[in-house]
Each structure stands twice: as C-alpha cells, then as structure tokens.
Amino acid sequence: MTTPRLPATLPGMRVGLYGGSFNPPHRGHAHVAHLALQRLRLDRIWWLVTPGNPLKSADGLPDVDRRLAAVRKVAHHPRAIVTDLESRLGTRYTIDLVRRLKTLRPAVRFVLVIGADNWATFHRWGGWREIARTVPIAVVDRPGATFAALASPAARAFAQARISERDGGLLPDLSPPAWIFIAGIKVPLSSSQLRRSATRG
Ligand SMILES: Nc1ncnc2c1ncn2[C@@H]1O[C@H](COP(=O)(O)OP(=O)(O)OP(=O)(O)O)[C@@H](O)[C@H]1O
Numbered sequence: 001m002t003t004p005r006l007p008a009t010l011p012g013m014r015v016g017l018y019g020g021s022f023n024p025p026h027r028g029h030a031h032v033a034h035l036a037l038q039r040l041r042l043d044r045i046w047w048l049v050t051p052g053n054p055l056k057s058a059d060g061l062p063d064v065d066r067r068l069a070a071v072r073k074v075a076h077h078p079r080a081i082v083t084d085l086e087s088r089l090g091t092r093y094t095i096d097l098v099r100r101l102k103t104l105r106p107a108v109r110f111v112l113v114i115g116a117d118n119w120a121t122f123h124r125w126g127g128w129r130e131i132a133r134t135v136p137i138a139v140v141d142r143p144g145a146t147f148a149a150l151a152s153p154a155a156r157a158f159a160q161a162r163i164s165e166r167d168g169g170l171l172p173d174l175s176p177p178a179w180i181f182i183a184g185i186k187v188p189l190s191s192s193q194l195r196r197s198a199t200r201g
C-alpha cells in the first residue's frame with residue numbers, strides 16, 4: 001500500500017484536525033478554526049474535507065474537489081491547510097484517520113476539533129471511546145448544542161478527562177483522554193440552513 005503525501009509537519013508540531021462535510025462552508029466553520037488555532041496554540045489546522053460523513057446520507061453532496069475549492073475561500077489563514085487527505089487515505093471513519101496519522105506522524109501532537117453538536121452525538125461515531133483515548137479533543141460551542149454536548153454520553157464517559165477552558169494551550173501536550181469545551185462567542189450559522197435558503201432562492 002503506498003502512503004499518500006501528508007501536509008508537511010515537523011516533530012512536536014501542534015496540529016488541529018478539523019473534519020467536515022462543508023456543504024457549503026460558512027463563517028461558523030472559520031470561527032471554529034480560528035478559535036482552535038488561538039486557544040490551543042496550534043501551529044496548523046488541517047481542514048479535512050470528508051469524502052462523506054458515515055452518519056449522513058451522501059445524497060446531493062458535491063464532490064470533494066468542489067467542496068475543497070469552496071473551503072479554500074473561507075479558510076484563509078497562514079496556518080490553515082485545506083486538504084482531501086481522507087479521500088487519498090481512503091478513510092471515512094475518524095478512528096481510521098487518527099490511527100493512520102498517529103502511525104505516520106508519531107511525533108506530531110494532533111488534536112481533534114469538533115463542534116458541540118458533534119460532541120453531543122459522539123457516542124454514535126465508530127470507535128468513539130478509542131478516538132478519545134487516541135487524540136485530545138477540543139469541542140467548540142454552538143448555538144442550541146451547549147446543554148446536549150455537556151450532558152452527552154461522551155462528556156459523562158470522559159468527565160474526569162475534561163480540562164479547564166483556560167488551559168487550552170496545554171491540550172495538545174496532554175496524553176488522551178483529554179478534552180476541552182471552548183465557549184465564548186457562538187456563531188448561529190449552519191450548512192443546512194444555507195442549503196435551505198439557496199433552494200428557496
Ligand atoms: N456555527 C458553528 N459553530 C460551531 N461549530 C460548528 C458550526 N458550524 C459547524 N460546526 C462544526 O464544524 C464541523 C463541520 O460541520 P459541517 O460541515 O457538518 O457543517 P454544519 O453547519 O454542521 O452542517 P449541517 O447543517 O449540514 O449539519 C462539525 O464539527 C460541526 O459541529
């Protein structure tokens with residue numbers, strides 16, 4: 001099996017893994033990426049355009065190249081990398097992605113970055129406990145999802161591993177399980193809302 005080319009890294013680099021359908025990308029996504037860069041003191045954030053969320057129907061999902069082009073327009077930041085790495089690795093499940101990355105780049109400090117709605121349903125992800133034991137996780141708050149995220153099965157299962165919001169800069173250095181809930185300004189935007197408005201014209 002040949003290994004696809006990964007974005008460049010250096011040993012010890014702090015890299016946020018920010019996966020999404022991005023159908024379409026919006027300012028809420030840029031907010032998550034910027035907040036993660038700042039609060040976790042990341043060297044890079046990789047916007048990973050998924051070939052398809054295993055829990056969502058792929059009906060009407062534009063192909064990866066179209067979504068990559070759209071994400072590049074909203075992701076502007078000198079430390080942002082927009083990539084189709086998951087298509088090239090052949091991964092759809094996050095557990096497979098993080099296992100591969102830990103093997104391919106053992107000296108890089110990866111952190112998984114997700115929105116609060118995804119932490120609320122994280123227990124439905126394949127191998128969710130193993131994901132949380134493999135990489136630290138940063139959860140960014142989102143309108144309507146705060147309570148569900150903080151009371152979620154994942155939050156309860158890993159209650160002892162939650163760190164204080166003011167210690168975000170430490171998260172990439174911690175051995176998992178470790179997670180943080182990042183509050184602050186919430187951006188009330190979603191791709192589904194934008195798709196609905198586009199259909200209405
Ligand atoms: N406004 C937002 N605030 C915080 N996190 C967000 C926001 N929008 C998206 N996210 C997070 O960004 C990641 C990618 O989201 P995704 O591409 O599914 O967008 P979405 O707006 O949630 O789409 P949809 O409405 O189709 O479900 C997910 O982890 C999601 O939780």
Ligand SMILES: O=C(O)c1ccc[n+]([C@@H]2O[C@H](COP(=O)([O-])O)[C@@H](O)[C@H]2O)c1
Binds near residue numbers: 092126
């Ligand atoms: O691995 C899983 O079971 C899994 C289930 C749901 C979502 N994910 C990943 O979570 C990321 C966010 O997905 P989405 O559709 O909410 O943008 C994206 O990278 C998905 O592949 C992964």
